[in-house]
Amino acid sequence: MNARGDAQEPVDSFVESVLEIVADIPPGRVMTYGDVAATLGSRGARVVGQIMARYGSDVPWWRVIRASGHPPACHEGRALEHYREESTPLRGLNTDESALTGIELTYRVDLRQARWSPSFP
DNA sequence: ACCTTGACCACAA
DNA sequence: CTTGTGGCCAAGG
Numbered sequence: 701m702n703a704r705g706d707a708q709e710p711v712d713s714f715v716e717s718v719l720e721i722v723a724d725i726p727p728g729r730v731m732t733y734g735d736v737a738a739t740l741g742s743r744g745a746r747v748v749g750q751i752m753a754r755y756g757s758d759v760p761w762w763r764v765i766r767a768s769g770h771p772p773a774c775h776e777g778r779a780l781e782h783y784r785e786e787s788t789p790l791r792g793l794n795t796d797e798s799a800l801t802g803i804e805l806t807y808r809v810d811l812r813q814a815r816w817s818p819s820f821p
Numbered sequence: 822a823c824c825t826t827g828a829c830c831a832c833a834a
Numbered sequence: 835c836t837t838g839t840g841g842c843c844a845a846g847g
Contacts (some may be wrong), residue, residue, distance in 0.1 A: 714844055733829050737838090744843040745829040751844080753828045761828080772828040 712738065718751045721818060725763040727786040730809050731817035732767045736746040739818055763816075769808030776805045 712720065718738050725731055733752075734745040745758040746768075752761050754771070762779040765771050769791070783790060789810035791800035 716823090720843045737829090743841090745841070746827055746842065747829090749828045750826075751828095754845085756828075764828080767830060775828070796828085 714742070714747070715751050715755055718748055719755060719759050722752070722756070722759045722762075722764055724760070724818060725760060725816050727763075728788050728814065729817050730763045730765050730811070730814045732765060732811070734767055735800065735817075736764060742820075759786075765809055766810075769811050771807075771809065776807075780785065782821065783809065810814075 712756075720737055721731070721736050721739055731739075732745075734743070736748045737743055737745050748764070749772075752764055756764075761772065762775070762782040765779075769782075770776075771804040782788075791808050791810045793807040794805070796806075
C-alpha cells in the first residue's frame with residue numbers, strides 16, 4: 701500500500717506487463733496472443749495484438765503467435781528467419797516460389813511442442 | 822466519458 | 835480450406 705491509501709494497483713500498465721511476459725519466452729518456444737492475455741487475467745487477445753503492433757519492436761515478437769499456429773499477420777517472412785535460427789518446431793513449411801505471383805509462404809508453428817507457459821517450464 | 826481501432830479467438834456452415 | 839458472426843478489452847483519439 702502507498703501513502704495515498706491506494707490498495708495495490710497495477711504498477712505496470714497492461715502494456716508493460718505484456719512486454720514483460722513476451723520478453724520472458726525462451727528461444728524456440730512460443731505463446732499465443734490469448735495465452736499472454738490469460739496470464740494477466742485478461743481475455744483480450746486482440747489487445748495483446750494491438751500492443752505488439754505498437755510496442756513489440758523491442759521484444760521477441762515472433763514468439764507470440766495466433767492460436768492456429770500461424771505467425772503474426774504480415775510478418776511471416778521475418779518470423780520464419782527467427783524460427784529457423786532458434787529451431788522452433790514448424791509444420792507444413794511450404795515455400796512455393798511462383799515466378800509471376802511472387803513468393804507464397806505457408807507454415808505453422810507446432811504448438812504441441814513449442815507452446816510455453818510462464819509458470820510451468 | 823464516448824467512440825473507434827485492431828499483429829485475435831471460438832464456433833458454425 | 836474459406837466465410838461469416840459475435841465476443842473480447844486496453845489504448846488512443
